[in-house]
Amino acid sequence: MTVSHGGRDLLARWLVVPTKNQAIDDLLGVLRELDEMAAANIDRSHLIKERIDLLISRLEAGDRLPDIVENETLPLIPTLITENIEALQDVGSRLRKAEAAALRVDGYTMERIASLFEVSRQRVSALLRDSQ
Numbered sequence: 532m533t534v535s536h537g538g539r540d541l542l543a544r545w546l547v548v549p550t551k552n553q554a555i556d557d558l559l560g561v562l563r564e565l566d567e568m569a570a571a572n573i574d575r576s577h578l579i580k581e582r583i584d585l586l587i588s589r590l591e592a593g594d595r596l597p598d599i600v601e602n603e604t605l606p607l608i609p610t611l612i613t614e615n616i617e618a619l620q621d622v623g624s625r626l627r628k629a630e631a632a633a634l635r636v637d638g639y640t641m642e643r644i645a646s647l648f649e650v651s652r653q654r655v656s657a658l659l660r661d662s663q
Contacts, residue, residue, distance in 0.1 A: 554633040557662075561622065562627040568618045582608050628662035631655055633648045 581663065582603070589599050600607065606614070627648065634644050641655045 540652055550653050551636050552635075554636040558629040558633045560624075561625045565622045565626055568622050570616070572615045572618055579611050579615075603634075628658045631658040632662040635659055 586608070587600060590596065611626045631644050631648070634647075635641070640646075641652050641659070645655045
């Protein structure tokens with residue numbers, strides 16, 4: 532079904548809107564996942580720091596990088612960094628969707644959410660659509 536709005540035809544859609552309790556429950560679930568991921572990232576970051584310090588000291592002592600890397604315990608620093616970034620991207624995306632949905636259910640306009648998240652209104656619309 533199409534409706535005319537301002538001279539344009541728009542596809543009319545029924546959207547499933549979560550209740551306030553559902554939106555908060557979803558947000559709490561994502562926040563708990565974020566908490567676990569943050570702890571894992573902290574652990575990886577400590578390991579990265581230890582490996583950096585060791586790498587610096589060995590290079591300053593004149594050791595060759597190939598000798599260091601071949602004897603280093605896996606995963607290497609670049610892999611640990613990638614794991615931290617991927618974890619943040621994954622849960623960060625879900626957090627944005629859950630938080631946008633919770634704010635929307637609480638009466639926030641898409642414009643206000645966009646301002647808070649520092650994104651466009653269109654991006655908020657996509658987040659809300661993806662959160663359903």
